[in-house]
Amino acid sequence: MNRTVITVIGKDTVGIIAAVCSYLADNNVNILDITQTTIREYFNMMMIVDINNCNVPFSELRDGLTAVGNSLGLEIKCQKEEIFNQMHRI
16 A cells, blocks of 8 residues: 555635545545544644555645645645654654
8 A cells, every 4th residue: 555644734614625535536546544623713634545546646646736725725735654654753
């Protein structure tokens, strides 16, 4: 399995989850786990996805998610799981 961590942060608005999930589905990315929370007007979501069958290279997927985020005024980060784990190791 080729797992990737996606984080979404920004002001809450209608359609955030739909936009991100639609983009992932369009690129044949499988969502393995998802958690989201809204604190007052701020939205936070973390996803673990499997990109084994993704239709595009990782860099294109990452850039596309960044563009989705920009269109909604959000910050979307996409990192391969092994890099995410190394960055957040104590």
